[in-house]
Amino acid sequence: MTASYRPLSRKDIRRENEKLILEAAEKVFAEAGFGGATMQLIADMAGLPKANLHYYFPTKESLYRQVVQAIFLDWLKAADIFDAAPGPVEGLGAYIDAKMEISRRHPAGSKVWASEVMHRAPVIQDYLETTLMEWTEGRMDVIRRWIAEGKMDPVDPRHLLYMLWATTQHYADFGHQIETLNGGRPMSDAQWVAAKESVKSIILKGIGARPSPDG
Amino acid sequence: MTASYRPLSRKDIRRENEKLILEAAEKVFAEAGFGGATMQLIADMAGLPKANLHYYFPTKESLYRQVVQAIFLDWLKAADIFDAAPGPVEGLGAYIDAKMEISRRHPAGSKVWASEVMHRAPVIQDYLETTLMEWTEGRMDVIRRWIAEGKMDPVDPRHLLYMLWATTQHYADFGHQIETLNGGRPMSDAQWVAAKESVKSIILKGIGARPSPDG
DNA sequence: GCTTTTCCTGACCGTATGGTCAAGAAAAGA
DNA sequence: TCTTTTCTTGACCATACGGTCAGGAAAAGC
Known part of the structure; x- marks a missing residue:
């Protein structure tokens, strides 16, 4: 019991407050956009x-920058599974699952990213030109390899990636529209399962993905 | 010659200025978001x-409302072709073409819509609940009919629609990201053709669309 | 020509916002 | 214990923003 009353150390305080602020900022930036968000609103939501x-x-901009960076790094992680997979059924299937899960659990982050890109990426243009560019090239190579190995149809890997991003992130970015069309109710667990299955099934069939023989 | 120097009538002046302002507003709202846009910026861009x-x-909000309404009506028109088509190959193919063309020619409108929905549709919620809801139900009926007629696989029509929206609008909303990944150059005519073909081919194959026998 | 209505615009106003600062509280270091 | 460093915060400031208004210009109506 006594241990829990030990005063917080400097490092703890800093880490905790920064986390509190970043989480509040992500929500406010997602709901109001960079221009519409105010430091006062973020402060109120963080309770500081x-x-x-x-x-x-x-500055507001430095706070925003850190929010966007965290989201970007989170997304890169979600694609680790991509490379290790033996073929498109496993690799793309798992990638779709992972990105759908992020859309569900972390919609604010997706919205902040979408907003940033729509406004011509004033803050993270360098990331687009370096990290994202390299990541995209690498994943396109993997897809081309699968095609060469006869594991899927010869589709344009670039547009396939765009379709994956668009479709999965749509469930976060347009979540409000989807909820409205769902009678005002958030998607249930079962509906999320159905959504994932629909997306995976249409895309995997659409690219003629053939299950790995040694799967 | 003399005719062109006739002073503008009141109606002409009003129509022309409103058009000027709406066009400028659409661009500024798309680039800066509602909160980031300023009346001064819009005025400068309109030259007034x-x-x-x-x-x-x-008010700023009434201007914004009219911008969003115009976009929405534009989109509804794009789907007229949907109903008349004999089957998914023609209907969905033409719909994808139409929406891709809007994304290309009218990206600002798409961005404004996306922004509005992402911010929980404070201005056009009523449209979502009435017009869009009815439109969606009607189109889902068409898809169900095609399924019943054996013209495509029994996919969930709702998620198929979301995939169509997501994929086509992605080329407008994330146009800056796509341009950056394209080496900083806008997509060429040939690249747009390839994009359309990729999207159509993957989706139509993905839903098992069978060409109409009497096509 | 005279009156009415519509259009135009520089100057102005109240408010809200991002950001600063000084002075104190609290932990760390000696 | 005494000093130094880090953290906290109410009060404050300059600026920029949405919106107003009065007074004039220009069509329309008669």
């Missing part, structure tokens, strides 16, 4: 005075 | 003094 935000993050 | 904007559109 506004001046305290400026102590940890000197 | 700010006070003149408030003469035609009393």
Whole structure:
């Protein structure tokens, strides 16, 4: 019991407050956009005075930058499974599952990213040109290899990737529209399963993915 | 010659200025979001003094509302072809073509819509609940009919529609990302053709669309 | 020509926002 | 214990924004 009353160390305080602020900021940026978000709103949601935000993050833009960076790194991780897979059924299937899960659990992040890109990426253009470019080239190589090995039809790997991004992120970015068309109710567990299955089934069949013989 | 120097009538002036303002507003709202857009920016882009904007559109929100409404009506038109088609190959193929063309020619509108929905549709929620809901139900009926007639696989029509929206609008909403990944150059005519073909081919094959016998 | 209506616009106003600062509280270091 | 460093925060500031308004210009109506 006594241990839990030990005063927080400096490092703990900093880590905890930064996390609190970043989480609040992600929500507010997602709901209001960069221009519509205010430091006061973020402060209220984090339960801290506004001046305290400026102590940890000197400007609104620096706070926003860190939010976007965290999202981007999160997405890159989701694609690790891609490379190790023996073929498109396993690799793309798992990738779709992973990205759908992010859309479900982390919709605010997806919205912030979409907003940033739609506004011509003023903050993360360098990421697009370096990290994302390399990542995309690498994944296209994997797809081309699968095609060469006869594991799927010879589709354009670039547009396949765009379709994967578009379709999976749609469930986060347009979640409000989907909810409205669902009678005002959020998608149930069963509906999420159906969504994943629909997406996977149409895309995998659409590219003529053939299950690995040694799967 | 003399005719072209006739002073503009009141109706002409109004129509012309409103059009000028709406076009400028669409661009600015698309690039900066509702919160980031300023009446001054829109005025500058339209080449009019700010006070003149408030003469035609009393508030920023009323201007925004009209921009979003125009976009929505534009999209509804694009789906007329859907109903008349004998089957999914013609109907969905033409719909994909039409929406891809809008993404190419009218990307700002798509971005404004995306932004509005991402921010929980504060301005057009009623449209979602009425017009869009009815439109969606009607199109799902068409798809179900095609399925019943054996013209395509029994896929979930709802998620098929979401995939169509997501994929086609992605080329507008994420156009900047696509351009960056394309070496910083906008997609060429040939690349647009390839994009359309990729999307159509994967989706139509993915749903097992069978060409109409009497096509 | 005279009156009415519509259009135009520079100057102005209240407010909200991002950001600053000084002074104190609390932990760390010696 | 005394000093140093880090953290906290109410009060404050300059600016930019949405919106107003009065007074004039220009068509329309008669």
